[in-house]
Amino acid sequence: MKKLIAIILGVGALVAIGLGIALSLKSKEIKAHLEQTLNENFERIMANDALLKSWKPFVCEGLIRVSCYSKEMILGEKDKEGIFTLHNAGFDIHSIDNSSLQASFKIKDIKWNPIEQAQEEELELANLMSSSMPKKLECDVALKRNEDKLSENIQCNMKAANATYELNSKEIYQHSTFNTQNMANILENFYLKTMLAADNDTNDAYNDVKYAFDTFMLKAHNNGEFSKDMYKLYELQSKLQKMPYSQEGFAQYAKNINTLALIGTSLVLGDIYHEEMVTFGNALESYLIGQTHELGIHLSHQQNKELEFKSLEDFAQDSNLSHLFGDYTLTILSK
DSSP states (O other): OHHHHHHHHHHHHHHHTTOGGGGGTSHHHHHHHHHHHHHHHHHHHHHHOTTEEEEOOEEEEOSSSEEEEEEEEEESOTTSOOSEEEEEEEEEEEEEOSSEEEEEEEEEEEEEOOOTTSOHHHHHHHHHHHTTSEEEEEEEEEEEEETTEEEEEEEEEEEESSOEEEEEEEEEEEOGGGGGOOHHHHIIIIIIIIITOOTTSOOGGGTTOEEEEEEEEEEEEOSSHHHHHHHHHHHHHHHHTTOOOOHHHHHHHHHHHHHHHHHHHHHHHTTTTHHHHHHHHHHHHHHHTTSOSEEEEEEEEOTTSOOOOEEHHHHHHOOOOHHHHTTEEEEEEEO
């Protein structure tokens, strides 16, 4: 999803940069060019990315503040039915200059498409699980260049049938060329040609770009509906397995998920944040059975430690995270 946000924000901001008040003088020509650029790039993306099956052309409106939206995008494997349909997906550019961008990205309606051949019990199970999937999404995006560093701040709110989700992150990219480029150059050369390029179409000029993240927060909140749906899910799974079900059994079901979560995080993280992961497992168990209504994690860089930049490839492939995450504080959010 982040890749999709970057794609349409990057293309749109690239075309809109520097237009200012002049945009109102040639609004038809500008908007037509913006629509053409977006749709041409989505043609290329669909040819190279197995995730995007189809989309309806973008339509751009507005004068100083430009908005571009596609009425429908379908995500899924090429040779199968679409898994998700996104209605009215696009962006609003609020402000842009040589060194910064303020914009918002929205998907106003997200539909999950169940597999038609699924049996009734499988559909019921899938529908229960989909009640926790976001139905709409809105993100505020801010890019800021400061010498050779580019900071990226994203704040997202997502609403599901039985919960709401909040995601905040601050990431920083570092490269010598940022110091001499304006936001239009960075969007075109870095985001579009490098970050979003196909594997065989990358920009070698940014092979040595460095990356670090400052903060990351993901939080879920519900008013009690989530636990009720989880019990229905447990009940349905028990029926499918021809097993008895009860409130006591549901409590054990939640405890088993707690244990599995701890095992899974231990396999990935080893001894890193072991106490925090125990706390998270207990918080997850309480959230599942409805004792608490908020669950999340907040990872923040320690202010007394120097932010460590690594190449994107090294960061993605490094399996030994202890030397990196030793500089970060992990807080479990639960109430």
